[in-house]
Amino acid sequence: MNFRRLQSFFHKEFLHILRDRRTLLILFGMPLAQVLLFGFVLSNEIKDTNIAVLDQSKDVESIALTNKLASSGYFHVALTLQSADHLEPAFRSGKIKMAVVFPPQFGKQLTHEGSAALQIIGDASDPNTATTLIQYAQGIVFNYGRQRASSQASAGPTIAVQTRMQYNPEQKAVFTFVPGVITLILMLVSAMMTSITIAREKELGTMEVLLVSPLQPLEIILGKTSPYLLLSLLSTVVVIVLSMTIFGMPMRGSVLLLALECILYTFVALSLGIFISTRANDQMGAMFMSALGLLMPTMLLSGFIFPRESMPWALQVIGYAIPATWFNPIVKGVMIKGIGLEVLWPQTMVLLGMAMFFLVLSLRNFKDKLA
Amino acid sequence: MRTVLFLVQKEFLQIFRNRTMLPLLIFMPVVQTLLLSFAANYEIKNLSLGIIDHDLSPASLRLVNKFSSSGYFQVKYAGFSRAEADKELAADRVDLIIEIQADFERALVREGHANIAINANAINASKAGIAMGYATGIVQDFRRELPGLGLAPPGTNPGGIQVSYSNWYNPELNYKYFMVPGILGEIISLIICFLTALNIVREREMGTIDQLNVTPLQKWQFILGKLLPFWMLSQVMLALGLTVGYLVFHIPMEGSLLMVFGFSLLFAPCMLGLGFLISNFADTQQQAMLTAWFFLVVFILMCGLFTPVESMPLWAQRANWLNPVQYFVSFMRMVLMKGATFADVRGHFASVLAYGLVVNGLAVWTYRKRS
Numbered sequence: 079m080n081f082r083r084l085q086s087f088f089h090k091e092f093l094h095i096l097r098d099r100r101t102l103l104i105l106f107g108m109p110l111a112q113v114l115l116f117g118f119v120l121s122n123e124i125k126d127t128n129i130a131v132l133d134q135s136k137d138v139e140s141i142a143l144t145n146k147l148a149s150s151g152y153f154h155v156a157l158t159l160q161s162a163d164h165l166e167p168a169f170r171s172g173k174i175k176m177a178v179v180f181p182p183q184f185g186k187q188l189t190h191e192g193s194a195a196l197q198i199i200g201d202a203s204d205p206n207t208a209t210t211l212i213q214y215a216q217g218i219v220f221n222y223g224r225q226r227a228s229s230q231a232s233a234g235p236t237i238a239v240q241t242r243m244q245y246n247p248e249q250k251a252v253f254t255f256v257p258g259v260i261t262l263i264l265m266l267v268s269a270m271m272t273s274i275t276i277a278r279e280k281e282l283g284t285m286e287v288l289l290v291s292p293l294q295p296l297e298i299i300l301g302k303t304s305p306y307l308l309l310s311l312l313s314t315v316v317v318i319v320l321s322m323t324i325f326g327m328p329m330r331g332s333v334l335l336l337a338l339e340c341i342l343y344t345f346v347a348l349s350l351g352i353f354i355s356t357r358a359n360d361q362m363g364a365m366f367m368s369a370l371g372l373l374m375p376t377m378l379l380s381g382f383i384f385p386r387e388s389m390p391w392a393l394q395v396i397g398y399a400i401p402a403t404w405f406n407p408i409v410k411g412v413m414i415k416g417i418g419l420e421v422l423w424p425q426t427m428v429l430l431g432m433a434m435f436f437l438v439l440s441l442r443n444f445k446d447k448l449a
Numbered sequence: 450m451r452t453v454l455f456l457v458q459k460e461f462l463q464i465f466r467n468r469t470m471l472p473l474l475i476f477m478p479v480v481q482t483l484l485l486s487f488a489a490n491y492e493i494k495n496l497s498l499g500i501i502d503h504d505l506s507p508a509s510l511r512l513v514n515k516f517s518s519s520g521y522f523q524v525k526y527a528g529f530s531r532a533e534a535d536k537e538l539a540a541d542r543v544d545l546i547i548e549i550q551a552d553f554e555r556a557l558v559r560e561g562h563a564n565i566a567i568n569a570n571a572i573n574a575s576k577a578g579i580a581m582g583y584a585t586g587i588v589q590d591f592r593r594e595l596p597g598l599g600l601a602p603p604g605t606n607p608g609g610i611q612v613s614y615s616n617w618y619n620p621e622l623n624y625k626y627f628m629v630p631g632i633l634g635e636i637i638s639l640i641i642c643f644l645t646a647l648n649i650v651r652e653r654e655m656g657t658i659d660q661l662n663v664t665p666l667q668k669w670q671f672i673l674g675k676l677l678p679f680w681m682l683s684q685v686m687l688a689l690g691l692t693v694g695y696l697v698f699h700i701p702m703e704g705s706l707l708m709v710f711g712f713s714l715l716f717a718p719c720m721l722g723l724g725f726l727i728s729n730f731a732d733t734q735q736q737a738m739l740t741a742w743f744f745l746v747v748f749i750l751m752c753g754l755f756t757p758v759e760s761m762p763l764w765a766q767r768a769n770w771l772n773p774v775q776y777f778v779s780f781m782r783m784v785l786m787k788g789a790t791f792a793d794v795r796g797h798f799a800s801v802l803a804y805g806l807v808v809n810g811l812a813v814w815t816y817r818k819r820s
Contacts, residue, residue, distance in 0.1 A: 203619055208619075239565050393487055
């Protein structure tokens, strides 16, 4: 291994990358955009949802309860309907997401008999939102009913539930997404970009030139991957700093541990990138293989956006083969929970194993197929 | 016009002869629809529960039983140590910890009031919110059962309002009915935008675009020749995806399929034009791919597939008017699940038509027969 040779190769690769301003911009801009989106834009919060009220009794009680719903901040009474026939068109046109139907004599039943019935209809084309909306509405209705009923003697025992949202008391969506974004960036830059770079040399024919040069295959690989290693780590640092400063993401654990784990994960990603480049014939092929084989699974199956427990068993098993599935809990654990290797050693071991396996496999493949 | 037909023929030949692209076009929509639909499940079930029951009275045991038989929770830890339970929470072995005070039953009977503490791992805020909702719901249900258990004087009327709720359009709250139509829209948008951008830039990178430029070919003929093949292919992909959706997931097809295909015919130019526009500003395939990827990630995250559009801040909802994918996703859901009529979705048609005209106009305007 000749270091002077390696150094000049490094230099060339760096120049290639730095001169491609547009690509650099996007490589840094994309994770930034994602973090900003997740932090400021995307949420599951329910507020001012348009609902309809069909009040068939129109007395003091029903009007009071409607007001309570409207002033909760969750709902906005967009339509007051006069008949049940108007319900379907209202839902179908997407104007409302929920309807509250008061039966006739609502108030009278509530005050004289102490209990009354109420119907809530949810637009379950969006099942989760419908469930949440109905839950919120039920809560408000329940509280109102209890207030009215406590004026009567026998209300029965009450149970107070003290809830606590651990690790993330303000329930910021960012906490669960930033670690996932980090896994995605590292995979994108390290794996995809590396595979495309090497595939481009193959496609344009310059790989032959490289191979007949005094450069050893190992040196070629080192030279091709190191710039992207640095770039991805830099990108990760930017994302972490941003999420800490703007979104208040904590760093409760050891920074050193996080850095080491990131480098470990990057190695896995890099070797996967090299592996793909040995299989693809051109850039488009490399890009699609990385996108389908690495990025998609990382985004979908690693537990980044969708919880793994809800997935069918087969997909959960596939998820175990994805490096991000193991890396995600490491980032969350170190940053948000403040735990260390004593809890995270199983995940770290798996990543170490993956890194070694893929490194050996890709190097072997590179030597056989290209050199 | 004949010229355009020749160009289209050439394009199709290239597509079908390209061993990477053809399987991609057929398999990608199918595989992604399948994969994404099975993975994308926000249904929160199989939650792991940790129980700290200091009372072990019939009442508390009954409450614990309610949790474990609810179908949402599985008891993974039962003990007396707070510290141990917290460790389970930190290691992700439980999602929720319920602590019941030592004199739970006595407090209920004698003082008519008792406390329960619930701790949730809130790193994934929306999952914790839903889990907490289930848990508090179960507690309230338990409270209503108290008279029947002999823990409250019989005849006590917890009073209040009985709510009966119904879920329209999706009574089983099948999450796939909600996701598959949207996913289909998203995948088709992604593929045609990508392929169009890459297709044109590839010609530029390889130099064959210069050969086209020196022919008597006019701008509009060239553009049509490039857009038409993928326009037609998008309809094929839609048909394929809908068939898979129907056969595998039994998605509802309430609305007019004719309208669905008509809309997608009108919608395709939006994404095709976007791809074209991107290709005008990219020098290499890598740049085109990354730029397209950047925009598409933003569009897809904001289109209402992963988080509801209504939960976004107002300024983001307005910015979403520039997001074509959002119209397609919303349209598919409204028509397939709710059977929306043309009157309900004419806004979608209008927006998509306008968007297509503007984007393609821009693309044509910025297309230069430059090198």
